[in-house]
Ligand SMILES: [Zn+2]
């Protein structure tokens with residue numbers, strides 16, 4: 358069974374990933390419009406006919422767009438969300454009523470595993486981020502597992518447990534604290550981002566990564582994908598350095614890939630030899646043109 362994880366967009370101006378399990382595609386968040394997604398999907402060699410379901414983490418608008426919800430309704434694809442997410446959708450919208458009447462809005466609950474596909478089960482993980490019911494997910498099949506947590510703010514041991522023993526960990530590395538403090542942003546925004554239900558700093562994310570490594574079987578985790586980097590208050594090399602320090606401390610080499618807002622990527626195929634990547638981490642892919650998105654839809 359081939360399993361691929363594609364980041365199409367990541368950051369406070371729009372998030373979308375695709376998990377492809379043997380041709381069964383799951384769109385994980387849809388914080389870009391279909392038009393914005395198109396070139397990114399093309400770059401990742403994904404087409405809509407490879408998408409079979411969408412899963413929503415939370416309803417900050419960098420994670421869902423009404424135009425993409427309408428597109429999912431047009432394609433008659435199921436949308437998995439928490440019941441409390443519905444309050445953010447416009448009940449008068451044709452997309453929401455079309456999805457609802459076709460039974461295509463499906464609710465998940467924290468901690469309750471369900472099967473998206475015979476070889477892909479999904480367990481929602483409750484995260485402290487400040488939207489109604491923010492979730493991370495553990496996706497797993499017979500011989501693979503992926504952990505995904507893009508908006509946290511803080512973490513506890515229960516989150517460590519749920520993200521342990523995966524092959525690929527996709528995790529928020531949002532900001533550098535000093536850059537955030539000196540950013541000149543409104544103090545309320547700085548307080549929110551630094552707070553326990555805002556976003557994880559590089560150091561907080563590195564500490565979580567370290568705990569997950571300690572709790573996991575040796576050599577199980579092969580890829581770290583760094584997500585949701587702030588464009589104003591972080592740099593890929595700072596996020597990579599924070600994760601690399603953890604690897605150096607525990608004496609492990611592992612692939613680190615850093616997603617940036619302006620272009621699609623990385624794409625990771627599980628089972629392929631992981632490139633020892635501290636040298637290659639965050640290596641720029643060819644320039645990719647993307648319409649400028651409004652900044653800070655996650656308030657960050
Ligand atoms: Zn976000």
Ligand SMILES: [Zn+2]
Pocket residue numbers: 415417486488508655
């Ligand atoms: Zn958010």
